[in-house]
Amino acid sequence: MNNMVQGVFGAVLGALYAVFGTLQIVAALTGPAVPFVPASLFGGFVLLVIGAVLLTGVRNLARGLDDGIGFVNVGTLLSVAFGAVTLLAAGAGALEAAIAGEAWSVADALTPAVYLAVIGAAGFLAWCRAFFRGLATA
Amino acid sequence: MTGIRVALAGNPNVGKTTLFNALTGSRQHVGNWPGVTVEKKTGRINRSGHAIEVIDLPGTYSLTACSADEVVARDYILEERPDVVVQVVDATNLERNLYLTTQIAELGVPVVIALNMADAAEAGGCAIDRERLSALLAIPVVRTVGIRGEGLDDLLDAAVREAETPPHHEHTVGYRNDVEAMIASLVGVLEADKDLAERYPLRWLAARLLEGDENALAKVRESPVSPRVQALLSTIDPDECEAAMADRRYDVIAAVLPQVRTAGARGMNVSEMVDRVVTDRYLGIPIFLALMWGTFELTFAVAAPFVALIEAGLARLSAAVAGSIGPAWLASLVGDGIIGGVGSVLVFVPNIFILFLILSFLEDTGYLARAAFIMDRLMYAIGLPGKAFIPMLIGFGCNVPGIMAARTIEGERDRLITILVNPFISCSARLPVYILFAGAFFGAAAGVVVFLLYVLGIAAAIGSAKLFRHTILPGESSPFIMEMPPYRLPTAGTSLLHTWSRGVMYVRKAGTIILAGALVLWCLASFPFGVEYGSSASLAGALGHLLEPLVAPLGFDWKIAVALLFGFVAKEVVVGSLGVLYGAGEEGDALSTAFLADPGLSAATALALMVFVLLYTPCLATIATIRKETGSWKWAGFSVAYGLVLAWLLALIVGRIAPSFIGGA
Numbered sequence: 001m002n003n004m005v006q007g008v009f010g011a012v013l014g015a016l017y018a019v020f021g022t023l024q025i026v027a028a029l030t031g032p033a034v035p036f037v038p039a040s041l042f043g044g045f046v047l048l049v050i051g052a053v054l055l056t057g058v059r060n061l062a063r064g065l066d067d068g069i070g071f072v073n074v075g076t077l078l079s080v081a082f083g084a085v086t087l088l089a090a091g092a093g094a095l096e097a098a099i100a101g102e103a104w105s106v107a108d109a110l111t112p113a114v115y116l117a118v119i120g121a122a123g124f125l126a127w128c129r130a131f132f133r134g135l136a137t138a
Numbered sequence: 139m140t141g142i143r144v145a146l147a148g149n150p151n152v153g154k155t156t157l158f159n160a161l162t163g164s165r166q167h168v169g170n171w172p173g174v175t176v177e178k179k180t181g182r183i184n185r186s187g188h189a190i191e192v193i194d195l196p197g198t199y200s201l202t203a204c205s206a207d208e209v210v211a212r213d214y215i216l217e218e219r220p221d222v223v224v225q226v227v228d229a230t231n232l233e234r235n236l237y238l239t240t241q242i243a244e245l246g247v248p249v250v251i252a253l254n255m256a257d258a259a260e261a262g263g264c265a266i267d268r269e270r271l272s273a274l275l276a277i278p279v280v281r282t283v284g285i286r287g288e289g290l291d292d293l294l295d296a297a298v299r300e301a302e303t304p305p306h307h308e309h310t311v312g313y314r315n316d317v318e319a320m321i322a323s324l325v326g327v328l329e330a331d332k333d334l335a336e337r338y339p340l341r342w343l344a345a346r347l348l349e350g351d352e353n354a355l356a357k358v359r360e361s362p363v364s365p366r367v368q369a370l371l372s373t374i375d376p377d378e379c380e381a382a383m384a385d386r387r388y389d390v391i392a393a394v395l396p397q398v399r400t401a402g403a404r405g406m407n408v409s410e411m412v413d414r415v416v417t418d419r420y421l422g423i424p425i426f427l428a429l430m431w432g433t434f435e436l437t438f439a440v441a442a443p444f445v446a447l448i449e450a451g452l453a454r455l456s457a458a459v460a461g462s463i464g465p466a467w468l469a470s471l472v473g474d475g476i477i478g479g480v481g482s483v484l485v486f487v488p489n490i491f492i493l494f495l496i497l498s499f500l501e502d503t504g505y506l507a508r509a510a511f512i513m514d515r516l517m518y519a520i521g522l523p524g525k526a527f528i529p530m531l532i533g534f535g536c537n538v539p540g541i542m543a544a545r546t547i548e549g550e551r552d553r554l555i556t557i558l559v560n561p562f563i564s565c566s567a568r569l570p571v572y573i574l575f576a577g578a579f580f581g582a583a584a585g586v587v588v589f590l591l592y593v594l595g596i597a598a599a600i601g602s603a604k605l606f607r608h609t610i611l612p613g614e615s616s617p618f619i620m621e622m623p624p625y626r627l628p629t630a631g632t633s634l635l636h637t638w639s640r641g642v643m644y645v646r647k648a649g650t651i652i653l654a655g656a657l658v659l660w661c662l663a664s665f666p667f668g669v670e671y672g673s674s675a676s677l678a679g680a681l682g683h684l685l686e687p688l689v690a691p692l693g694f695d696w697k698i699a700v701a702l703l704f705g706f707v708a709k710e711v712v713v714g715s716l717g718v719l720y721g722a723g724e725e726g727d728a729l730s731t732a733f734l735a736d737p738g739l740s741a742a743t744a745l746a747l748m749v750f751v752l753l754y755t756p757c758l759a760t761i762a763t764i765r766k767e768t769g770s771w772k773w774a775g776f777s778v779a780y781g782l783v784l785a786w787l788l789a790l791i792v793g794r795i796a797p798s799f800i801g802g803a
Contacts, residue, residue, distance in 0.1 A: 042431050042589075049428040053421055070411030078428070085432045089439035096443040099450075131408060132627075 003069055007061040009123050010072035013079065013116070014054030020112035021047030036110050043086075047112055050078045073131045076123045083117020090114070141189045142301045143218075147211055147242060148226035149235055150197035151507070151623035153254045155179075157226055157284035158194040159635050161294070185294050193220065199234070201241040202351065202380075209353060215245050216338060221301035222248045224293065226284075229259035229266060230624060232399060233391055239275065240311050240387045246339035248300040251279045252293050257286075258624060264399060271398040285629055313345075313386045317379060320348055323370055331361045345383065350376025409625050413508065422512040429500070429509075430531075437493040437535070437566070444488035452481040467664065470671055475660030480653050484645070486710065489566050491641045493535035498636035502628035506531075511622070520600045521607030523547060526556040530599065533563035534592075537760045539640055540565075541767055551611045557767055558777055559602045561756035564595040567709040571751045574713055578730035579744040587745070595752050598784065656711075659704050672715070678703070692750065692789045693743040702750065708757045746793035754785035 023037045024044030057071025090109035097104035148154040162181025179194040195214060196207035215223060223242055227235040242249055253268060272279040278296045282289035312318065324344035328334055334343070338357065346354035347367065358364050416425055456473045463469040500506050506528060514524030525547050533540030540560045547553040572591055576584035607613070662681065663672040673679055674696070681703060682696035689699050701715035720732040733739050755778040756764070765774040 045424075046428040046431055049421070049424045053415060053425065056418075056421065067411050067414040070408075071415050074412055074415040078425070082428070082432060085436055089435050092440040092443055096446055099443055099446050 003061060006069065006072055006123070006127050007058050009127075010054045010061075010075060011058045013119055013123065014051045014058060014075065016116055016119070017047045017051030017054065017079070017112075019051075020116060021045070021049075021051055024112065036107070036112070036115075038111055040111075043111065043113060046082055047116070050075055050082065053078060069131075073128045076120050076128050077132065079117050079120025080124050082113050083120060086111055086113040086117075140187070141191065142222070142298060143191045143193065143220040144297050144301070145193045145195050145215060145218075145220035145223045146226060147195045147215070147223050147238070148197060148254075149199050149228065149231075149238060151504075152197070152226045152228040152235065153284040154197055154226040155194065156632055157252060157254060157282060157290075158192060159632060160284050160287045161290055162192055183294065186298060188298055190294065190297070198238065200238060201245075202349070212245075212353070215242070215247055220247065222250060222297045224250045224252055224297055226252045226254050226282075229253045229256045230264065232266070232395060233388075236275075236391045236394065237387055239277070240390060243275070243277065244311070244339070244342045244345065246342065248303060249277045250293065250296045250300050251275070251277055252282045252284075252289070253279055254282045254284050255624070256281045256289075257283045266400075267398045271394070274394050274397060285626065285632065311383075311387050311390050314382050317348065317382055317386075320370070320374060320379075321345055324348070324367065327363050327366045327370065328358070328361075331358075331363045334358065334361055334363075347371060348374060348376065349380040349383065412625060413622065416505065416508050417512055422508075426509050426512060429505075433493070433496045433500075434534070436496060437489050438569070441486075441488035441492050445485050448485045448487070452477060452485065456481075467667075470664060471657075471660055474663070474671060475656050476653065480649065480656055486566055487641070487645060490535055491637060493566070494539075494640045495633060495637040497532060497535070498633045498640070499628055502626065502633055502636065504623045504625045507622050520603045522555060522603055523549070523552050526552060529556050529560055530563050530596075533560045533565060535566055537561050537563065537565045537756060538763045539643065541760065541763045544767065549613075551613050554768060554773065555603050555606050555611055557764055558606060558773065558780070559599040561760055561764075561777060561781060562595050562598040562602060562753060564592050564752055565709070567757065568751055570710045570713045572748055574716075574730065575733070575744040575748050578733045579739075579741040587748070591748055591752055594749065594788075598753055598788075602780070602784070656707060659707060659711075672700075692746050692786065693738075693740075693793050694747065694750075695738050698747060702754065705751065706755060706758060708759070709751060712751060740797075742793055742796035745796050746789040749792045750785045750789040752785070753781055753788060755781045 020037060021044045023034060024040050024047060026044075027034060027037060027039035028041040028044060053071055054075035057068045057073075057075055060068030060071060062068075087109065090111075093108065094104045146154055146158050158179060158181065162183060181192045181194075183190045183192065193214065195211040198208045198211050201208055201212040214220070223245075225235075225239055225242055227239070239249070239251065251271075253266065253271075256266070259266060268279040268281060278300055280289055280293045280296050282293055313321065321341060321344045324347055325340045328340045328343060334340070334357070343354055343357065347358065348371070350371075358367050361367070416422060418425075456477045459473045459477065460469050463472060497506070500509075509531070510524045510527050513527040517524045517527050526544070529540045529543040529547075531540075532543045537560050540563060541557050544553050544556040544560070547556055569588075572588045573584075576587040580587045659678070662678040663676050665677050666675075669675040669679075674683070678700050679696070682700035685699040685703065686694075686696040689702070694702070697716065697720065701712045704715040705712040720736075733744070755761070761774050761778060764777050765771055768774065
């Protein structure tokens, strides 16, 4: 039952990552960016990778394979990790702007990697902590 | 207070360094083992009236002297005779670890086993009877969890006790009857040489001679008993003897294990599940690339405010020096030479430390071993082992530690190729040049240009590796055997200590090699007396005009020639040099404006210059490291010459082709 709930969570989050990753790449290639979806080839690539990991997990779970849950958990961990990386980079940008006396907007930090990571963090707290606790001592 | 020397031995990835750090804390000294480029770490502890010196031996799977690490570990135990050897054993992989135990015990030194990662074994349902293991091997066994500092006191107490006890287990493994007879015959002959008998355990030496061990054969070559030894050895097949002895050691281990270990139930554990994901055939490389993107994002973005602060601090220091030092030449020496030269390197310390912190974290979690595994196929295709990928990865931060990281590669030719191609991996020192020129000439496309330069660096490394493999360093790439360490969550202390020990080397180099180079270049830019610093009339200017014909086909003038010459010291000095020569200081915007106003510079020339900076001769610190790591000026000189030729040719091609695409001849 728990795996099924996590599978649905992985499917939704994976699809969101895939959609926003594609949007970021399209924006980078064609020019105009959607609000809160910056044009970034590499940023989009990372979102697509996270989405692919989550969706592979969902596919394997649907096929009854043991490792499916591993893909969903690692995908969720990557979601949180890249959210943290983007947030740290944005924080450093804010600090740099403050040092240089330049303007900085909090909207600069609101990228898909950050707001999708909020969903990822909820899933991480719900399921993944127990999974990775096993890893820390494995 | 009595002194005790404790040598820490063990297989790679058993937590030996973590245990060493936990035992010695910051009381460490890092150097090299004499005559080889294998790192030597020592530390000191005072305990119960004993001054204990701990020596971290290189991680080895055996003591058969096949690699530099094995020779160092074995020779230290034999020649330096530590009071006790503590073997760090991975409790989750007893069978493989005990093989080394059988070999260390044969050396006739007191041994203590640190049964490390005991918590991981217990979590996996594996129970180990330490007392029984200790009784069967006649070696004290102490439970430790290095990462949490558990069992350290017991380990030190056992080491002190054992150091004060005479060695008693030279005969841990009894070999096949015919091998034992041969050992006895050899021992009988070797006993006649008193010097050999005093220096080495003869049973051990005889066993190694039977295995055809080159290092052992060298030890008896000068002995008067050598002809008799050779006569005995001529009757046996060393490969067969070696196999028979290895079989017997595993027989002993196989007999011991069931008596001491209760294995847990096996299923697909968490570590294996994560491995399925990160080493997945299709997702493994994209996940790795994503992590690398995250690494560089953090390295550059997070470091930026700290870099800005250091730059501001250096600017204040420079201004204070200019205002307080009397003679103008001395103010120039300190301001332009020392602060300008060394400071331009020190501003990148935050980038270096953050990069090393992330790499240490990835390494300590066990991920980098997986990264090497997934890159093995690609690396093998270019003629290098998968392990060669890690030095390349580190080279993105700085080529110096990247080249030093090649020490882990076993094959000498593989190691040499890895060292020689590392300078083409675009280190962080080159980034200021890219940022400056790409920003000035390519506007919104600057990011793409910088990315393409990184790709070109990788392509140059791959192409050169293939070329070297098929020409000057032919041969097959050595097989990639790398144990996947279990995943672990590193502690902040462990990662910070690893970061510090690596990062401080960068800072030390800034204060030595780069300082010396900066002083030489300051002299060139200041003499003859009375000329404007770095002007056309200075020695540097004269040199620039002398070099100009060489770089003129690439579209570069004398100023760029001088800046490139200054870049020999460190690539980022190119920016500072251009700032002086263009009279714009080191302010990025002012320099960009000056470039755009220079009719001799165009987007195509800028692109050619960036390609040249990417590929031309490594910086002084890298050249010195290549010399040190290869032990030869020949290879250091080759690296300089090859880089210059490649850079010149590619910059020429780019300079000629680029105008067709981006305009500006």
